[in-house]
Amino acid sequence: MAERESGTVGIILAGGRGERAKPITLESADYIRSKALIPFAGRRLIEWVVDACREQGIRRFYVVAQGLENRSQIKLLLGHGERYGVEVRYSRSSFDRYNVGSGAATLHNLEQWDLGGRALVLPVDSIFDFSLEELEATHRASDAVVTVAAVARSPLEVAGKYGAMRTDGDGLVSGFVEKPGLGLIHELFPEATTDSCALVPTNAGMYLVDCDRLRLAAREPELMRQAQQSLDWGGDLLPWLVRNGRAVAAHHIARLGDLGNVQDYLLTLRHVLSGTYAQMNQLMPDPRSEQPRYWIHESSLHTKDDISGTTLADKIAQGDVTVGPGVRIGRDVTVGSGVRLEYTDIGDGAELREGARLSGAALGDSSVIGPYARITDSYIGPMAEIHSARDRPALLDGYCAVGDGAHLWQGSRLSGVSVYPRLRVPALANLPAGTALTSSDDILRWV
Template sequence: MDPLPIVAMGLAAGRGERVRPLTLKGTNYLRSKAVIRFMGRRIIHWQLNWLGEQGVQNVLIVAKGMENRYQVKSNVGYQYQDIGIYYSPPILDALDTGSGDATLRNASYFGLEQPILVFPVDSLFDLDLQKMYRMFEDTNADAVVVTAETTASHILGRYGVILTDDSRRIRAFKEKPSVEELMTLANASSWEATQPLPFWMNAGVYLLRPDVVKELNESPALQVMRRERLDFGKDLLPWMVKEQFKVHTFPANDVGDLGNIPDFLETMHRVLTGKMALDWPRRPVGEPFANRAKPRVHPTATVEQSYLGVNVQIGPYAKVRNSTLADDVTVEPYAEISDSHIDEGCYIESYAHIEQSLFGVMVKVLSSADRPTVIVQYSGLGDEVTVEPGVRLEGAIVDPRTHVYGDKVVEFG
């Protein structure tokens, strides 16, 4: 793969509100979204592997606060494979008024003279950067916005859509369109008729020319906006389109959003079923412990379409479907896990029923035949949570190191 003459800039300054409790290490102590684990690998490692395979040689991590900056540093350092890693200086933290402002400010601070690829640290991408860069050069675009194909139902009430001309140049943004507006955009006579039709939304990845970045940094109008807020998608891009900058789109093959529990699990499911192409973790296990370190699944257990880490143990008659069990997870007999992501070192006792849920590390779910524990409907359990037998959690968010006592029912809280 030829080196790409760009600098990648990862935006890691957010507080991870949507994917709590996985972004909490303890009460009021945050974990960076970039270091959350997804299917055996931290998100930032997935992203750096992807960038390296595409020919990116330098990555600047834009962080904010001690948690974001130094957690990423401790997991990545200053060199990852063939990629040089750099970090935004703490002196800029207090000046940051949004993702757009942080991008411009750090580009100026580091004097970046190559095109800048901006990406979020809570998503995974199946995206051909080499092809995107060629389009960027061929069209002489000022900026390129990566788009993700989606549906009207997915957009409604949650996201905006991008409107382009035949050359894929952006002409307008439509923020959170109504049912009627989506029908008009699709030229559809009914809401049902919009469902099979493609819509395009901002995937949060941008490529900008360095001279354009310099111009944006020097703009008096943007200087005024930056005093309050300069978000990339909400402020900077609409302003650029309004001011007639050449902003084009480039479609991703797929985008996996990991920023909230339902989307996290949906992305996992697409990877498990082969609908989203990702390079699986490959970790060699040395002798003489190779056999013991492999997952041990009892012959009577059922495991379907799931990822199992090393040292996973699954007992008799347990069932695991469409799920991730990271390293050192133990599942006792007759427990059932489906459509869930169970992180390292978790212990699931017999007869527990876990469905559509997300666990941090070292979660202990106690259960028995006469008092089965049920955890369902996009529940999220932080690190080292203990759940006693007989508990039922539905859509519950449980902070790290919480002890949930027996026969308690928590619904969406």
């Protein structure tokens, strides 16, 4: 993609605690890593965000952080942007007390940085397929204070999960409904029924703003009071702007990948590895193979497992290991005989023992998958170990998540269960989907 210089700056809202994404956002039971630092397809989320925006011409970024750990983690990775060819500045810690919602954080920090012109406000727990140039064109043509990136979704996708927008013939937003139920969706959008092709425009959580006019609106007494108490973009700030006659436009983008919880994380990862996201295709290295589509680091191709003594390259050539479609294998990964992989991301230094089968999975750095394990639609954190054997295979599916450094014993059968970091879990089965094992006390209840 040819780079261009844009007058737009980026504001990254990175201060959230990532509660919905636990245990992915946990390094231990009581230590939350920033959502910005969640690993995704070989990099951290905020790195993908910065690179995607830089490629479209944004060279200055302002990061809204929150608290010591969040701020220091992000700054340790990004620094001031030198490695990424951009400039990065951070919100002041003294402003943390004003970050009472995404809208309030934006308004207060626009003042802190004394920003004018255009700014692209975006979260750090999503990836987007969009054209900044087209977004800017809509923004100019509508003379909007804010232009909302919109994604069209079915009523069933929207119900209870996404904010919906009603627009007029000129593309201006006439109303917002935050996470409506299915009945209300059909009432407000009668054309969008469950058996039709009509879709509902939803708020993607990315906003192109006119900084000067938005700062002027923020001086209205009512909005000032709200910004001191609680002010989110979708539920509060956008509806206030529309109610008070400020022009808010909607611009449809190609795609949004939500990474805010385990299921959405894994579904988005599958789509990225499948090549669905054009922008990510341009940012990622070229696949080693297009049919089937996969990436394997050179070091892993030449790594031998300690049982057969053969390299991964040998195993693939002999048909002993099946890789793809949609597989990314990082550095120094050991893959045993008989392994089958599809739509799976494997971090550096991971080990996959003989006979393991993975589909729709994400493995963190230095994780270990035991012999004949079956891992489907599940997240395995860094240095986690899934013990398994031919006669007692571990079976995980249904969007399980195993936290950093946790161990699961042979014979474990889990579906839709979360295991918090560093726990050692005996072979368990038949736990209800949605169960979270957060401590040894939780484990004892099920033993």
